[in-house]
Amino acid sequence: MQKAGFQTGGFQSNPFLSHHFNYDVGFDTFEDYQNPLMGIATKIFPRGIEVNHPKLRRIDEKINLTKRIKDVYQLFRGKPRPYVGADVITDDCIDWIDDADSNFFAWAHYMDVHHPCFPPVEYRKEFDAADVTQEEVSEWYSALIRSPDTLNSEEINDLESLYCAAIKYTDHQIERILRKLKEEGEFEDTLIIYTSDHGELFGDYGLYGKPERMYDELLQVPYIVTNGPEYLESSKDELLSLMDTMGIIFDAVGIDLPDSYEGIRPGHEQRDHIVGEHHAEGETVIGVRSEKWLFELDEMRDTKRLFEITDKGIDERSVNQGDDYVQSVAEKRLSELDIETELLEEDLEEDVEDRLEDLGYI
Template identity: 30%
Template sequence: MSSHPDTGTADDGHRQAENADSTVLSAIKSLAHEQSDATDFDTAEPEHVILLSVDALRADHLGCHGYHRDVSPTIDHLATAGIQFSRAYSPSSHTREAVPALLSGQYPSTATTDRFRRNTQTIGHLLQGTTARSAGIHSNPFVSEGFGFGDGFDHFDDDMLVGGHWLTALAQRAVDKLRNRHYARAETITDRGIEFLRSQAVEGGRPTFTWLHYMDVHGPYEPPAEFRRRYVADRVTDAEAARLYKRAIAEPDSLTEREQQLLVDLYDAEIRYLDANIGRLLDELSRLGIRDETLILLTADHGEAFGERGYYEHPRFLPHELTHVPLIATGAGIHSREAIRAPVSTLDVAPTVADVFGVEYDGPGKSLAATTDQPDPYRVVFAQARGEGEDTGIHRYAGYRAGGVAYAEVDTETDERVFDAGVQLTLKARLDAHIDTDGYIGATDAGQSEARDVGQTENEGAEDDVAHRLRALGYVE
C-alpha cells in the first residue's frame, strides 16, 4: 500500500492517543453551548438563492478564519453579517469529486461514476417542477455539459464550445487565448449571473437558484496586475507564474523558500481580486432590487496545499488544508450570530436549498438551517478521494469531528484497510462504518449508461476543447 502523507509519525500517533479523550471531551463541552432558542436561519424568507463556490479556496487564507493578510474584506463582511460555519469540510480534495458532491448532496462514491460523470440528481433536478428557475454558470471543464452536469438546470453556461451560449463562449475563448487566460474570469462569471437574474428574477418575476463557480483562485495563479502589485514585490509575468506553478506540482522539492512565498503571494492576490468581484455582485443585486430577497451561500470545492506535506496544489489526499473550506450563509432569512463550530459538510448545501424551495432531499447532508437551530457537537463528517496514477487502486477516506480526525486507505483489490496511528477508537469505528456503508462500491450500470449517453450526445466532438482547458489548468500534460 502507498504511503499516506496525511498522517504523522508513530510517536505523533501515540501522543494523539494519550490526549484524545480529554481533547474531544473539551471540544464537545464547548460546542454544547452553541444551541440557540432564536431562529437565526429562516428558510421561508428567501425568494432567491445564490450559491457561490470558489475553486481551490482554503479557509485559513480568509480574514474571517484568522488570516493575517487583508485579502478578503467582502467575504469577511458576509461572515460577520451572516452565519459562518467555521468547521466546514468538503467531501473530497479535488473538483471531480467535490463539486458533484456539492451539487447533489451525495458523497462522491454516489455522485459520480468511476469516469467522473454525473451519476445522481443535482440541485437543478430537485427544483424541476417548481416555479424556480435554475442556472449553473462556470468555466471548469470537469463539471461541464460533457460530463452530464448541465442536465437539470434551466440555464447552463460552462463556457465551453458545446455549452449554452456557444457564440459567447467562442468569442470569449478567442480573447482568453490572446490574454493567456484559460477560464472565464470573475468579471465574466458575475456578468453572466447578473444577466440571468435580471431576465428571470427581475423581468420574469420568478424565484431563482443561481450557482456561480469561480476559477480565479485555482492555479496557475495569474492575478490582474492591479491586485498582484499589492502582494508581490517583484515583477512576475503570467508565463513565469504558470511555469512556477507547474514546477511546484512536478518537482515540489526544487522550490526555494522565496519561490514558495511567491506562490502564496500570487494566490492571495487572486483571492483579493475574487473578493472585489463578489463585492461587485452584491452591488449589482442591490441595483436589481433583489438583494434583500436573496440568500447567499458561499463556499469552496476544496482547498490548496503549499508544501505543508511535501506537495502543492490539491492532489488526492485529505488533510485539513485541502478539505477545510469556508461556508457562509448570509442575506434573506439570516440573522447574524457567532460562528457555528459544530462540524458541517458542503453536502449540507443541497438540503438547505431544498428547504428554501420546499422540495424533498434524500441524502447524508443536513440542512444548515437545522444545524443553526441545533448544532450537533457529536457529528462526524466524511471525505473521500479516489487514488490516481500508481495509486489508482487506493481509495482514501477521512472523518472529521470536533477535536479529532481519522484517515484511512483502502486497497480496492484486497479490501485491506490502514488507519493512521493514534486515531481515537470511536472515531475509527465511525470511519470504518462509513467505508462499509458508503464506500466506493462502484457506480451502477444504469448510472454509467445515463452519464455516458449525456456525454456522447452533448459533448461529441468537443474532447479537444476540454483537453485544451485541462492542459492549461495543469491537470494533464
C-alpha cells in the same frame, strides 16, 4: 428549483461541471464556455497547463507536447489557462439577473483561485507579484506539485502571493453581484451562499497544492450564508458538509427534500462526521472527520492513519487508539465506491469512457 417555478441560471467554466457531464440539466440558462479551444486545453490539462495523465506524460517526453500546446493556446487566447476569468462569469450573471423573474436561482462558479492563478495586473501588483509571467506560473506550479525542492523560496512565495491575489480578485467580482442585488432592492430577499470546494497547501506538513490527504487545511472551506433562516445561527460551530447546502436552500424556500437527499438540514439536525475523498488513477483516499478524530483510509499508499484533534493542534495516533466509528464509516464508504466503479465500467458508452480516461478520471 426549476420544477418549483424558479428561473434558473448557471455560469461556470470548469469542464468537469459542463454540459458534457449533464450539469446543464435543470437550468433555463447555462453558460459553461466550452468553446473548442477551451475544450481541448481543459481536456488535456485538467489541473491547468501541465501534463498529469500518464499517457500524455510519455508523449510529452518525446515531442515536448506541453510547450507546443501552450504556444498554440497562447497564440489564440493570450493566456495559458483553461478557464474564463471571474469578470466574464460576473458580467454574464449580472446581465441574467437583470432579465430574471423575481423568483430566481443563480449559480456563479469561479475558477480563478485555481492553478494557474493569474489575476489582473492591479491585483498582482498589490501582492508584489507583477513581474511574474503566465508561463512561469504554469511551470512553477507544475514543479511545486512534482518536485518542490527545485523551486527557491522566492518562487514559492510568488505562487502563494498570486493565490492570495486571485482570492481578492474573485471576492471583488462576487461583491459586484451583491452590489447589483442591493441596487435592485433584492438583496434582503435573496438567500446567498458563498463557499469553496477545498483548500491549498503551501508547505504545510511539507506538502503543496491539494495532495491526496485529508488535513483540515484542505477540508475546511469558507461557508457563509446570508439572509438564511434564523435557526442556522445554532449551526455556526458545528460540522457541516457541502452536501448540506441543498437542505439550507430547500428549507429557505419551503421545498420538500427529495428522498434521494443525503445531507442534513442544518439547524434541525447535527452531523457527527464529514467525509472527504480523493481519487486518482484508480486509487482512493477517504477521510472521515469528527469533532475529535480524523481517520484516513489510503488505498494509494496501502495504509491507515489516525489523528486526534485537540485545542493545541493535530497529533497522529496509533489506529487502534481511536474511535472505531470513524474507521467503520470510511470502510463502508470505500465498499460503496467499489460498487459504483463496477457499475461505471459496465454502463458507460465507449466514447464517454474514452473522454473520462483522457481527463484522468479512470
